[in-house]
Amino acid sequence: MKIIDNLRRYAVSTFFLSGLCFTINAQTAPEASPPKAKESEVYCAGFIEYAPAPYRFEIVGGEQEQERRVYSAGDYVYINAGTAQGIRNGQEFSIIRPRGQFTTKLTKKKGWLGVYTQEVGQLRVVDVKERVSVAVITKSCETILLGDLLRAAYPRPAPDLSAERTFNRFADPSNKKxxxxxxxxxxxxxxxxxxxxxxxxxxxxxxxxxxxxxxxxxxxxxxxTRFRDEEVVPNASGGFESERFRGGKFSNQSQRVKDGNSTGIFGPTVNTPEIKRRRPQxxxxxxxxxxxxxxxxxxxxxxxxxxxxxxxxxxxxxxx
Known part of the structure; x- marks a missing residue:
């Protein structure tokens, strides 16, 4: 039996042992599923929302506010809504922090792109009063403050984050957006x-x-940092060789000439900016x-x- 247990991982095989025939069925390991985006990457990323609806609900207090001003997962907080506003036990909210209208010179789109909004956590309502409710913070992306706003939580797909095995660093444009x-x-x-x-x-x-x-x-x-895109080298000149050994009149550090055939070492020189100006795309x-x-x-x-x-x-x- 020990032999059978040790061989269960292998392909279907037949073994003869002490005159007995054993057939062992394979138990192939399941293929590893592709990596998905983590909760912190999906629910704590933030977004730029073009026209957000007015937020009515916010965190207005904390169970331990006598000794703290920031809150995190596991803390109990109070929100400014209860049965009168339709709040019910078990309801979940995302905790958000709008930072203002976002504009940038990096885009060709005209006007503002939306309100940049941080996602700082999630909470669940555990006790509902008429005009206020108690909630426990279930996830915290960073410290949570009084005045942070609430929006209804909804499930979001976690996309496949597996990297392509072949990464072509010189791929042609797709001509898409x-x-x-x-x-x-x-x-x-x-x-x-x-x-x-x-x-x-x-x-x-x-x-x-x-x-x-x-x-x-x-x-x-x-x-x-921007560097000057040019070569800084000494001008060409004669006399680099010694008077005794005559090693040669050329210097490895002097400027390059465009046409040494007709101008020698003192003709028009080659420079990097000129090469870049006349090269193909x-x-x-x-x-x-x-x-x-x-x-x-x-x-x-x-x-x-x-x-x-x-x-x-x-x-x-x-x-x-």
Whole structure:
């Protein structure tokens, strides 16, 4: 029996032992399911909502407010609504914090994109009075404050975040919808994998949850510090060789000449800016990919799934 137990993982096989025949059925391991977005990436990401409805409900107190002003998961808080406003036991709300209308020079869209809203947690109503209710905070994305607003909680799909095995850093454009990364969560400007970003594409552009976008920028751009794009080297001159050994009159550090055949070492020189001006169009520089997790009217939220190098706010995106 011990032999049978040890061999259950293998393919169907027949063994002869002490004149007895044993047939063992295989128990193949199930295929690993693709990674899904975590709850913190779906429910704590935030969004840019174009025309939010007025929020009537808010957190107005806390059970332990005599000694604290911030709250987190497990704490009991009070909300300014009860049976008179239709609140019932077990009802769940998202806790949000609108930060204001969002505009940016990084987009070609006119007007504002919406109200940038942080998602700071979730709560569940546990005791309802006539005009006030008690709720327990079930999830906290960051510290929760009195005055944070509530909106009805609803389930959201967790998109597949598996990275493509083949990542073509020189892929041709898909010629589908294009936009830009206009913001990253927590105001980050240098972004990497598993971080949340916001893009200026939304429902009006046909975007859907689960869409994958390529992140790119023009080649030669993206530095935090700008350098002068030219060569700084000594002018060509003679006499580099010693008088005794005559090693040669050329210097490896002197400027390059365009046509050494006819002008020698003192002719017109080659320089990097000129080369860039007359070269053909180069492939764009692909720096990563993202998956869309939340779509609003004019903007969407996404998670970086793959990078070739650091990503920055202002990088371009294109639907795959």
């Amino acid at each position: 294009r936009g830009r990364i206009i913001l990253a969560r927590d105001g980050q400007e240098m972004i990497s994998t598993n971080q949340v970003v916001f893009i200026d594409l939304g429902e009006e552009d046909g975007l859907r949850v689960g869409d994958r976008l390529v992140i790119y920028r023009p080649v030669g751009t993206g530095n935090v 180069l492939p764009r520089k692909i720096v990563g990919e993202l998956v869309v997790t939340n779509v609003q009217r004019r903007a969407s939220t996404g998670i970086i799934t793959q990078v070739a190098q650091e990503i920055i706010t202002g990088d371009y995106v294109e639907v795959r």
